[in-house]
Amino acid sequence: GAVVSQHPSRVICKSGTSVKIECRSLDFQATTMFWYRQFPKQSLMLMATSNEGSKATYEQGVEKDKFLINHASLTLSTLTVTSAHPEDSSFYICSARDMLGMNYGYTFGSGTRLTVV
Amino acid sequence: GQQLNQSPQSMFIQEGEDVSMNCTSSSIFNTWLWYKQDPGEGPVLLIALYKAGELTSNGRLTAQFGITRKDSFLNISASIPSDVGIYFCAGQGNNAGNMLTFGGGTRLMVKP
Numbered sequence: 001g002a003v004v005s006q007h008p009s010r011v012i013c014k015s016g017t018s019v020k021i022e023c024r025s026l027d028f029q030a031t032t033m034f035w036y037r038q039f040p041k042q043s044l045m046l047m048a049t050s051n052e053g054s055k056a057t058y059e060q061g062v063e064k065d066k067f068l069i070n071h072a073s074l075t076l077s078t079l080t081v082t083s084a085h086p087e088d089s090s091f092y093i094c095s096a097r098d099m100l101g102m103n104y105g106y107t108f109g110s111g112t113r114l115t116v117v
Numbered sequence: 118g119q120q121l122n123q124s125p126q127s128m129f130i131q132e133g134e135d136v137s138m139n140c141t142s143s144s145i146f147n148t149w150l151w152y153k154q155d156p157g158e159g160p161v162l163l164i165a166l167y168k169a170g171e172l173t174s175n176g177r178l179t180a181q182f183g184i185t186r187k188d189s190f191l192n193i194s195a196s197i198p199s200d201v202g203i204y205f206c207a208g209q210g211n212n213a214g215n216m217l218t219f220g221g222g223t224r225l226m227v228k229p
Contacts (some may be wrong), residue, residue, distance in 0.1 A: 041224075046217070091157075108152075110158050110159045111158060111159045
């Protein structure tokens with residue numbers, strides 16, 4: 001089945017630094033990947049849609065200069081949290097959809113727990 | 118925008134009992150998905166529904182895509198301790214970006 005690998009699973013960084021999170025589709029190609037943010041005991045909130053070879057589409061209220069998204073290939077999207085602050089601490093999850101396979105369900109990565117100190 | 122109302126928000130049941138949760142929407146969806154999320158992990162797809170009226174099973178799990186395309190339910194039969202987690206419904210409507218809309222989640226706790 002479709003597998004999405006997300007790395008790192010946990011990261012602690014200092015305020016003001018930048019953190020890059022990778023999302024890879026391991027056995028399928030994904031022209032579109034999605035980035036979510038999840039606060040404790042809450043549902044997933046879509047941040048942006050990552051489009052291969054073009055600019056990401058950001059949801060209302062999400063700062064595109066703060067959360068840089070790059071989708072350079074059909075199997076890799078990256079989310080960079082720039083100049084991180086403690087309020088950016090959260091659980092970030094990516095997902096991708098295998099458009100060619102029989103299973104059209106969206107597959108999620110295992111998430112990245114970001115803690116900014 | 119589209120909203121998904123998921124209920125109940127939480128359930129505390131005895132092992133062996135059946136569980137039912139549902140999602141309703143103010144607008145039509147083309148696809149309904151049910152996910153389970155364990156602590157510190159990403160959601161894992163349980164069942165995907167693509168047609169109105171569709172009833173699909175996956176082991177002890179059964180889900181249905183409502184006829185009106187505005188609702189879906191998930192049933193878990195004979196619950197076991199490893200069923201503990203948060204269950205999310207998600208719908209995909211007529212949006213160009215193929216984005217999913219998530220319900221608020223149902224936190225399931227099973228007492229052995």
